[in-house]
Every structure is written in structure tokens, then in C-alpha cells.
Amino acid sequence: MKKEKHEKTTVTVRLTEEEDQVLRRLCMLKKTSKTGYLARLAKDQAKQERLRYAAEEYLGGRASLSELAKKTRLDVPTIMDEVASIKGEDKRSMKRSKVKKDTKEFSAAVGRALRRAAKVERKTARMHGTPIYIWKNGKVVAEKPCEGVKGPWLNNLANRNFDSRPSGH
Numbered sequence: 001m002k003k004e005k006h007e008k009t010t011v012t013v014r015l016t017e018e019e020d021q022v023l024r025r026l027c028m029l030k031k032t033s034k035t036g037y038l039a040r041l042a043k044d045q046a047k048q049e050r051l052r053y054a055a056e057e058y059l060g061g062r063a064s065l066s067e068l069a070k071k072t073r074l075d076v077p078t079i080m081d082e083v084a085s086i087k088g089e090d091k092r093s094m095k096r097s098k099v100k101k102d103t104k105e106f107s108a109a110v111g112r113a114l115r116r117a118a119k120v121e122r123k124t125a126r127m128h129g130t131p132i133y134i135w136k137n138g139k140v141v142a143e144k145p146c147e148g149v150k151g152p153w154l155n156n157l158a159n160r161n162f163d164s165r166p167s168g169h
Contacts, residue, residue, distance in 0.1 A: 013038065023037070023038075047074075050072040050073075050074060051072070051074060051078065051079065051082045052082070053072065054068040054069075054071075054072045054074060054079045054082065055079060055082040055083045055086050056086075058079065058083055059083060059086065059087070064102050064105075065079055065080070065102055066102065121145075122145040125145040126145050131143060131144060131145070132144075132145045
């Protein structure tokens with residue numbers, strides 16, 4: 001597996017003698033270099049600030065969880081945990097009004113997509129004279145998708161028994 005090459009940026013930090021000694025001692029204790037420690041510190045601080053930004057935007061109603069996850073490259077559960085900690089609540093008891101809004105929007109979009117797919121499937125079944133299979137009264141049943149439609153290809157279709165399986169299956 002090939003390692004990713006990360007571009008490096010040089011940053012100059014000016015420390016007083018006292019700050020340098022404190023940093024040196026800390027790095028000795030942690031068994032790391034000053035550069036490594038400062039780089040990790042900057043990365044962790046940047047992540048915390050992105051997380052705080054996402055939570056504040058969400059609580060302010062300016063963005064949805066999915067938008068913030070894309071924008072900040074943080075996952076939704078992490079953002080929700082931060083929102084709960086800001087509000088001083090357990091994440092399980094957190095009010096779900098905004099989450100419900102996101103869920104309702106998603107559910108509505110899924111419903112529209114399913115209706116479009118069903119419409120296309122009925123059209124395809126009508127073109128080929130084949131039944132569509134639907135869930136009715138707890139069972140899967142075959143129905144003709146073209147109940148009120150007249151056409152020359154329907155003559156044989158009207159006499160077919162869709163409830164029995166074709167032979168050989």
C-alpha cells in the first residue's frame with residue numbers, strides 16, 4: 001500500500017525562554033518532539049473549533065446536520081454529541097425537533113423517489129404486458145398495471161392467471 005504524501009508547511013513560533021522550557025519539559029514527559037507536539041496541538045484545536053462552529057450553526061438553525069457534516073468533514077454523531085454538551089443535556093434526551101425536520105425532509109424525498117420508480121415500473125409493465133407485484137393484505141400479489149387501458153396486446157393478458165407461478169420455477 002502506497003503512503004499518501006502530505007505537503008508540509010513551515011511555521012515559525014517565537015517563544016520566550018520560560019515558554020520554551022515548559023514546552024521542552026512537557027515534550028520530554030510525553031516523549032515527543034516540540035514540532036510534533038505543536039502540530040498535534042494545532043490539529044486538535046482546529047478540530048475543536050470546527051466542532052464548536054458546527055454545533056453553533058445547527059443550534060442557530062442556520063444549517064442542517066448533513067450540510068454541516070459535509071462542510072466541516074465531521075460525522076453527524078460527533079456534531080450531535082457536541083450539540084448535546086452545549087445544551088447541557090444527555091444526547092439521548094436531546095430535543096429532536098431539528099433532527100426530526102431533517103428526517104422528515106429525507107423521508108419525503110424517499111417517498112417521492114419511490115412514487116417515481118413505481119410510475120416508471122407501471123409504464124414498463126404496461127409496455128411489455130407483464131404484471132406488477134404488490135403487497136396487498138399481507139401477501140405479495142400480481143396485478144395488471146393497465147386496468148382501464150384498452151389495446152390490442154391486452155387480449156391475451158385479460159385471460160392470464162397471475163396468481164400461479166409459471167411452470168419450471
